[in-house]
Amino acid sequence: MKWFTLPIFVLLFLAALLDGCATVRKIDAASILSKTKLEFSDLALDSVTINPDLFDLKANVKNSLLPNPQVVTMVQDLARGIIKKELGKAHLTATMVANNNSEDSLWVRKLDAMLSLDTLIDLPLVLKDSSVLAPGRNAIKLSTQFPLDQRMLSLATITKYRIKGAIHVALESDGPTVVLDFDIEHKITPEEIKALEDRARKTLLDGLVSDWVYSIFPKE
Numbered sequence: 231m232k233w234f235t236l237p238i239f240v241l242l243f244l245a246a247l248l249d250g251c252a253t254v255r256k257i258d259a260a261s262i263l264s265k266t267k268l269e270f271s272d273l274a275l276d277s278v279t280i281n282p283d284l285f286d287l288k289a290n291v292k293n294s295l296l297p298n299p300q301v302v303t304m305v306q307d308l309a310r311g312i313i314k315k316e317l318g319k320a321h322l323t324a325t326m327v328a329n330n331n332s333e334d335s336l337w338v339r340k341l342d343a344m345l346s347l348d349t350l351i352d353l354p355l356v357l358k359d360s361s362v363l364a365p366g367r368n369a370i371k372l373s374t375q376f377p378l379d380q381r382m383l384s385l386a387t388i389t390k391y392r393i394k395g396a397i398h399v400a401l402e403s404d405g406p407t408v409v410l411d412f413d414i415e416h417k418i419t420p421e422e423i424k425a426l427e428d429r430a431r432k433t434l435l436d437g438l439v440s441d442w443v444y445s446i447f448p449k450e
């Protein structure tokens with residue numbers, strides 16, 4: 231009987247010990263996280279992709295050196311503040327800053343968040359790369375896509391960004407996680423939003439023209 235009881239007791243003891251270690255690591259991670267402040271830094275345009283189904287490129291139009299009339303009409307509409315259908319996607323990078331005021335590092339295991347541009351649109355954010363929050367100031371890069379539809383022309387009305395979500399961190403890359411909910415608002419100046427809108431508009435126009443040019447002179 232003792233031969234069976236001893237291993238079970240040892241296993242239970244080891245299980246309790248391991249669970250206790252995990253709990254301690256979780257408490258340590260929570261302690262470090264309590265000394266970490268999250269802030270919103272900026273929102274930047276990386277690139278624009280044009281909807282590949284935007285134009286009906288018939289053979290006589292596609293091979294002509296004359297401007298595609300659909301491209302001309304779309305550019306004219308855009309100049310007048312008219313977007314009849316989604317033109318493509320603007321690929322954006324949102325940067326958050328984590329100020330870790332402890333002397334230890336944390337692994338960012340997961341980050342779920344939503345970026346709200348006032349009441350214009352809510353955009354889901356995706357963590358671009360695995361991050362380690364070392365002591366000091368750390369940049370956390372998040373990616374999202376903005377649909378280039380009529381809402382693009384309302385960017386100038388935006389006065390603030392809001393990022394709401396949760397960050398999951400651990401002491402090790404595969405350790406037990408601790409979750410911190412956050413809700414950050416960032417006021418944006420008219421100059422900042424105008425610069426973003428102008429770059430999105432210019433990149434979109436360049437993309438529309440490039441698509442027509444490369445339809446005549448394909449890239450090798």
